[in-house]
Amino acid sequence: MKKWIALILVLLFLVFSSSATDVCLFSHGMRFIEEAGSVTFLPLERQTEFSEPNKPYDGPMVALTFDDGPSKRVTDRILDLLEKHSAKATFFVLGSNVEAYPDKLERMLELGCEIGNHSYDHKNLPSISREAVEYQLETTKWCTYEACGSFPTLVRPPYGNVDDKVLEFSELPIILWSLDTMDWKSRNTELIKKIAINKVRDGDIILMHDIYSFTADACETIIPALIKKGYKLVTVSELIEAKGFTVSAGEEFSRGR
Ligand SMILES: [Zn+2]
Numbered sequence: 254m255k256k257w258i259a260l261i262l263v264l265l266f267l268v269f270s271s272s273a274t275d276v277c278l279f280s281h282g283m284r285f286i287e288e289a290g291s292v293t294f295l296p297l298e299r300q301t302e303f304s305e306p307n308k309p310y311d312g313p314m315v316a317l318t319f320d321d322g323p324s325k326r327v328t329d330r331i332l333d334l335l336e337k338h339s340a341k342a343t344f345f346v347l348g349s350n351v352e353a354y355p356d357k358l359e360r361m362l363e364l365g366c367e368i369g370n371h372s373y374d375h376k377n378l379p380s381i382s383r384e385a386v387e388y389q390l391e392t393t394k395w396c397t398y399e400a401c402g403s404f405p406t407l408v409r410p411p412y413g414n415v416d417d418k419v420l421e422f423s424e425l426p427i428i429l430w431s432l433d434t435m436d437w438k439s440r441n442t443e444l445i446k447k448i449a450i451n452k453v454r455d456g457d458i459i460l461m462h463d464i465y466s467f468t469a470d471a472c473e474t475i476i477p478a479l480i481k482k483g484y485k486l487v488t489v490s491e492l493i494e495a496k497g498f499t500v501s502a503g504e505e506f507s508r509g510r
Pocket of ligand 1: 320321371375411412
């Protein structure tokens with residue numbers, strides 16, 4: 254009888270020690286693949302070929318863009334929402350507002366957002382002189398650099414209005430939009446949400462303004478809703494690259510499709 258007990262104990266020991274070996278293999282970063290009944294263990298360095306971590310994202314994406322800021326309260330509210338949802342956006346800033354609220358720009362860059370030049374004080378560029386256009390764009394470029402140590406990477410002329418002299422002085426791609434939420438016109442949170450959420454399409458560049466509290470109210474719903482619909486929220490330059498476009502200085506771009 255003692256022999257039987259001893260035999261059972263030995264068998265139990267063997268079973269537990271073999272499962273402990275499995276645990277040990279996994280805890281040392283091994284993975285296995287099971288193919289036609291045979292199990293093969295792979296070392297960590299070969300796991301990358303299965304997870305493809307460097308594969309570029311090619312799913313649906315949109316670029317939220319915010320013009321006319323930065324502003325005292327609304328810009329931070331929008332940045333808070335972007336941070337909360339791990340999303341990015343592009344801010345087309347006015348040089349005059351950058352001078353007033355320079356600290357907002359550093360936070361934009363910290364969150365991976367992009368900064369574009371929207372002129373110094375929102376002049377309609379085709380209606381002013383060549384020298385004035387140059388002043389509007391150059392001053393804002395240097396205000397931005399002073400505020401955050403980086404130059405703007407894109408230009409959006411006020412009202413989307415462009416003429417030959419704007420093209421000539423723009424050292425950067427000129428970014429327009431494909432979906433206008435009309436926040437500046439309707440001033441209505443529900444309408445802004447409806448347009449952004451119901452009319453969005455893959456590759457859209459969505460126009461909003463980070464100077465209105467009703468726009469920030471709408472973004473509280475818009476940002477999570479777009480993510481839930483499967484859209485990645487990227488910067489304009491990320492959208493251009495991911496969708497396979499190349500946009501040169503002085504060239505207009507309004508949608509990633
Ligand atoms: Zn504007």
